[in-house]
Amino acid sequence: MRLETMLKVVEKYDCNYGYGVYADDTETQVVVADWNNEKLETVMANIERHYPATVLHYDDEVTTCSECGNIISTIPGYYGDIPQFYCSEEGPICAKCAEGDDYQEYIQWILDDSSKANTLMNENDLDTNGFENMNGMFENGFHHGQNDNPASILTEYQDKFPHHEFIFHIDHCGQFDTHFQIYGREF
Ligand SMILES: [Zn+2]
Numbered sequence: 721m722r723l724e725t726m727l728k729v730v731e732k733y734d735c736n737y738g739y740g741v742y743a744d745d746t747e748t749q750v751v752v753a754d755w756n757n758e759k760l761e762t763v764m765a766n767i768e769r770h771y772p773a774t775v776l777h778y779d780d781e782v783t784t785c786s787e788c789g790n791i792i793s794t795i796p797g798y799y800g801d802i803p804q805f806y807c808s809e810e811g812p813i814c815a816k817c818a819e820g821d822d823y824q825e826y827i828q829w830i831l832d833d834s835s836k837a838n839t840l841m842n843e844n845d846l847d848t849n850g851f852e853n854m855n856g857m858f859e860n861g862f863h864h865g866q867n868d869n870p871a872s873i874l875t876e877y878q879d880k881f882p883h884h885e886f887i888f889h890i891d892h893c894g895q896f897d898t899h900f901q902i903y904g905r906e907f
Contacts, residue, residue, distance in 0.1 A: 723771055726763065727751065733759040736779065743790035743814030744804055749774045750791045752782055786811030787820075799895045802839040806830075815840045823849065830887045832878075834870035837888035837900060851887065851903035861897020870900070877902055 723739070730737045730753060737753035751774055755764055767774055781795050785805065792805045792814050804815040806829060818826040818840050827849060830836040841849070854877060858868035870888055877886055884904040892899040 721766075721770070723749065723751075723767070723774065726766055726770070729763055730760065733757075735760060738779075738784075740784070740789065740791050742775075743785050743788060743792050743816055746790065750777055750782070751775070752777045752779050752791070754779050783812050785814035785817055787813055787817040790814060790816075800893055802890055802893050804840065806840065827887065832874070832885055832887075834874040834888065837870070837890045838903075839890050841889075846887075846889065846903055850905040852905065854881075854884075854886070854902045854904045856901075857891065858900050858902070859897060860900070861894070863897055866897050868900075873902060877904065883907060 727737060727739060735753060735757055737751065739749065739751045742748050742750060749771065751767060753760060753776075755776060755778055764776065767776065777791070777793075781793060782791050783794050783805075784790065785792055786808070792812055794803075794805075796802075805812050806818065806826060807813075808825065808829060813826070823841055823845060826840060830838055838846070858870075858873060859866040860868050860870075874886060874888075877884070881904060883906055885907050886902055886904045889901045889903050890898060891901055
């Protein structure tokens with residue numbers, strides 16, 4: 721039985737479901753539903769048996785990219801996992817679509833905003849867009865001395881470099897702390 725046909729059964733149970741592919745892995749088929757619902761037990765077992773490569777997601781673990789429609793995971797998969805999407809005014813945008821316009825819209829979204837930080841561009845992308853690292857490493861977390869505050873850092877750098885615009889870049893994200901840097905470019 722085809723996966724699509726198998727999933728038609730779910731509709732009869734009056735349950736919401738969706739299926740597609742990951743935005744960052746279009747080879748992997750994903751089925752999304754509330755798998756806690758007992759009515760879906762047989763469907764779930766059948767999918768696992770006949771489509772072992774298919775990933776089953778709970779409906780509160782994923783969203784879809786508002787540009788390409790592919791599936792984005794919204795929960796961390798492991799310690800240190802960082803988001804591979806951002807929330808534009810039109811809705812969530814996956815990393816691939818953000819890259820699609822050379823990150824121009826994405827940069828506008830995170831620019832000069834201490835409540836946001838880059839998780840999609842690597843150092844090369846930052847360099848291509850004219851950004852250079854303005855400092856060493858900042859740290860914020862539960863460990864002693866990890867008190868660096870993005871809001872006051874941004875104000876400090878804006879005062880020191882009035883002809884620069886800034887973005888924060890998350891270098892590393894642990895279980896209890898975040899290491900970040902501030903990048904700037906002249907305008
Ligand atoms: Zn996309």
